[in-house]
Amino acid sequence: MSKNVVKLMQGNEACVEGALAAGLQFYAGYPITPSTEIAEICSAKLPLVGGKFIQMEDEIAGMAAIIGASLAGLKSMTATSGPGFSLKQENIGYAAMAQIPCVVVDVMRAGPSTGLPTAPSQGDVMQAKWGTHGDHPTISLTPNSVREAYDLTIRAFNLSEKYRTPVFLLMDEIIGHLRERIEIPNPDEYEVFDRLKPTPNDKNYKAYAVKEGEIVPRMASFGEGFSYHVTGLVYDEYGFPKTDTDVAENLLNHLMSKIDNNVDDIITYEETQTDDAELLIIAYGGVARAASKAVKECREQGMKVGLFRPITLWPFPEKRVNKLTQKSKKVLVVEMNLGQYVIPVHRVKEPDSKVFQYGKVNGEPISPDEIIKKIKEAY
Amino acid sequence: MSLGSPIVKEYFRSDRLPHIWCPGCGHGVIMRGVVMAIDNLKLDKKKVCVVSGIGCSSRASGYMDFNTLHTTHGRALAFATGVKLANPELEVIVVTGDGDCTAIGGNHFIHAARRNIDITTIIFNNKIYGMTGGQYSPATPLHEVGTTAPYGTVDPDFDICKLAVGAGSSYVARSTAYHANQLIKYIQKGIENKGFSVIEAISGCPTYYGRKNKKGDAVDLMNYYKDNALDIKAAEKLPEDKKVGKFLTGEFHHEAKPEYVSEYMKIVEKVQKERSENE
Ligand SMILES: Cc1ncc(C[n+]2csc(CCOP(=O)(O)OP(=O)(O)O)c2C)c(N)n1
Numbered sequence: 001m002s003k004n005v006v007k008l009m010q011g012n013e014a015c016v017e018g019a020l021a022a023g024l025q026f027y028a029g030y031p032i033t034p035s036t037e038i039a040e041i042c043s044a045k046l047p048l049v050g051g052k053f054i055q056m057e058d059e060i061a062g063m064a065a066i067i068g069a070s071l072a073g074l075k076s077m078t079a080t081s082g083p084g085f086s087l088k089q090e091n092i093g094y095a096a097m098a099q100i101p102c103v104v105v106d107v108m109r110a111g112p113s114t115g116l117p118t119a120p121s122q123g124d125v126m127q128a129k130w131g132t133h134g135d136h137p138t139i140s141l142t143p144n145s146v147r148e149a150y151d152l153t154i155r156a157f158n159l160s161e162k163y164r165t166p167v168f169l170l171m172d173e174i175i176g177h178l179r180e181r182i183e184i185p186n187p188d189e190y191e192v193f194d195r196l197k198p199t200p201n202d203k204n205y206k207a208y209a210v211k212e213g214e215i216v217p218r219m220a221s222f223g224e225g226f227s228y229h230v231t232g233l234v235y236d237e238y239g240f241p242k243t244d245t246d247v248a249e250n251l252l253n254h255l256m257s258k259i260d261n262n263v264d265d266i267i268t269y270e271e272t273q274t275d276d277a278e279l280l281i282i283a284y285g286g287v288a289r290a291a292s293k294a295v296k297e298c299r300e301q302g303m304k305v306g307l308f309r310p311i312t313l314w315p316f317p318e319k320r321v322n323k324l325t326q327k328s329k330k331v332l333v334v335e336m337n338l339g340q341y342v343i344p345v346h347r348v349k350e351p352d353s354k355v356f357q358y359g360k361v362n363g364e365p366i367s368p369d370e371i372i373k374k375i376k377e378a379y
Numbered sequence: 380m381s382l383g384s385p386i387v388k389e390y391f392r393s394d395r396l397p398h399i400w401c402p403g404c405g406h407g408v409i410m411r412g413v414v415m416a417i418d419n420l421k422l423d424k425k426k427v428c429v430v431s432g433i434g435c436s437s438r439a440s441g442y443m444d445f446n447t448l449h450t451t452h453g454r455a456l457a458f459a460t461g462v463k464l465a466n467p468e469l470e471v472i473v474v475t476g477d478g479d480c481t482a483i484g485g486n487h488f489i490h491a492a493r494r495n496i497d498i499t500t501i502i503f504n505n506k507i508y509g510m511t512g513g514q515y516s517p518a519t520p521l522h523e524v525g526t527t528a529p530y531g532t533v534d535p536d537f538d539i540c541k542l543a544v545g546a547g548s549s550y551v552a553r554s555t556a557y558h559a560n561q562l563i564k565y566i567q568k569g570i571e572n573k574g575f576s577v578i579e580a581i582s583g584c585p586t587y588y589g590r591k592n593k594k595g596d597a598v599d600l601m602n603y604y605k606d607n608a609l610d611i612k613a614a615e616k617l618p619e620d621k622k623v624g625k626f627l628t629g630e631f632h633h634e635a636k637p638e639y640v641s642e643y644m645k646i647v648e649k650v651q652k653e654r655s656e657n658e
């Protein structure tokens with residue numbers, strides 16, 4: 001096996017490298033700080049590998065174009081930030097409904113509205129979950145390092161291909177612009193999953209029927225000889241609009257259960273000293289770096305503090321959070337917003353445990369010292 | 380066009396018919412124009428992709444037996460741009476309404492035209508929002524009424540063809556649901572044109588536009604188009620007073636110019652070649 005290449009890289013750059021490793025062939029988007037480097041690097045790299053880049057007229061169009069490209073058979077991605085993420089929501093719902101694999105990167109900046117364009121935030125956590133209208137499945141991954149931005153982008157593609165749904169990579173500006181040395185994994189060190197396709201000339205192909213033992217319908221690309229219909233209306237197993245209540249119910253059940261039944265495959269997290277923790281910190285993304293330092297220091301001072309870091313933000317790792325809160329009777333959720341991820345924590349916590357939240361939205365990252373102070377208050 | 384005709388068998392999803400359109404709606408005639416043009420050109424069905432937005436007109440995609448994509452309101456051209464750039468082999472045709480294309484989708488429309496991307500767009504212009512029940516659109520003539528303009532509109536309507544030319548389309552024509560053969564010819568030429576082609580097809584919505592504006596039923600609307608369509612070439616020779624109350628049809632623009640996807644592919648080839656030479 002060849003030695004790994006080591007490079008100094010920014011989170012946004014690692015995201016593109018990970019995407020290319022996963023087979024990215026199409027990027028469409030609209031520039032916005034702090035995600036712009038992703039577009040810039042894609043515009044330079046994609047043509048080199050025979051892929052395509054297009055700068056669209058707005059974020060709505062960027063989202064639409066990647067759905068179109070995915071239907072034409074290419075692994076597709078767009079990247080944006082707060083205001084652009086808002087604009088994409090309607091078409092994100094379309095991709096969820098029509099089951100079109102694609103990856104949407106949101107490098108979170110302080111909002112609402114134009115907010116603080118260059119400042120970090122984790123204010124889009126709930127928007128990622130509920131941003132588009134109607135019930136829909138959501139998968140969101142969030143990295144805490146440059147290397148993890150690389151790995152999770154690959155994973156985002158794999159999950160989107162496997163479950164035929166849009167997958168979000170929620171980075172905060174801290175990670176997006178962080179420069180770190182990373183070891184680039186060799187191709188034999190990671191898995192790449194490609195969507196399942198119908199066998200050529202399958203006379204019985206129904207575009208939206210799930211085969212026995214499979215999770216999602218097999219996906220033919222436009223132009224491969226299967227003439228089928230794709231719509232955002234409620235549709236039957238051929239993809240045609242239907243208004244029957246049982247068709248609607250079955251479709252919604254399918255959309256939700258393909259994720260709900262596979263949470264163990266989708267959810268990943270990392271734990272530090274949670275075994276005997278009397279106070280559990282929950283932190284993710286860039287904030288988890290500060291939290292991990294705080295935990296170390298508090299341990300040195302003799303406090304039994306542990307860290308739970310969800311890597312998959314959505315679906316919410318509820319089994320694990322419930323379990324951990326049974327042991328530690330106190331939970332401190334630290335996040336760069338005024339109380340978003342704390343909401344599901346509250347919902348699934350052990351009834352006797354107490355939940356605190358520390359949030360900050362002034363554009364300044366949360367420091368380890370601030371977290372230590374909060375730990376001491378809650379402990 | 381009966382349900383048993385060879386054209387229907389070949390190009391329509393017969394099991395999805397009859398369609399949702401009202402009796403006398405002009406949209407069916409225009410949809411037929413699209414498949415007749417495809418048939419005349421003997422396009423490979425497997426390589427045809429029809430993309431639409433949302434509206435009565437946009438429901439046409441579901442009835443036609445190609446790769447069909449019924450998207451979100453106004454966004455058909457943005458989806459279509461992704462499809463075309465991802466697979467340039469596909470013949471991408473967009474069917475859209477006056478509201479879908481020039482109101483909510485106006486931005487995508489002018490930018491698709493500016494890029495001169497090889498997509499043929501057929502705008503079913505019934506001068507109203509049909510699907511939502513007759514509100515005025517950017518194509519509703521000034522002072523006419525809709526359910527949201529009960530006293531008449533005060534905002535002037537777009538000349539969609541001028542807009543298309545101004546934004547950079549390389550083929551632009553207008554016809555009507557009455558002039559079915561001319562319409563087929565223009566759609567055919569639009570498909571053959573390597574670039575962004577716009578065919579504005581004046582349609583009739585007797586249910587809302589006709590009724591609201593006291594323009595009569597489906598037959599009256601058809602007669603109106605028959606009597607008032609003025610060919611652009613004929614118009615050149617007519618004195619101004621003879622043009623009052625008429626609207627222009629014909630081919631307004633046809634020009635050969637660089638097409639987006641081909642230009643982009645040149646870049647892809649160039650940088651790949653340079654890279655392999657450097658390695
Ligand atoms: C984002 C969004 N806004 C509004 C609507 C409601 N809507 C559906 S169709 C339509 C108008 C369609 O008009 P047009 O494109 O002219 O098509 P027609 O029905 O007249 O053929 C509107 C406003 C929608 N579906 N989505």
Ligand code: SF4
Pocket residue numbers: 399400401403404405406435436505509510583584585586587
């Ligand atoms: S409402 Fe108007 S546009 Fe819609 S189907 Fe009826 S006649 Fe046609």
Ligand SMILES: [Mg+2]
Pocket residue numbers: 434476477478503504505506507508509516
């Ligand atoms: Mg209309």
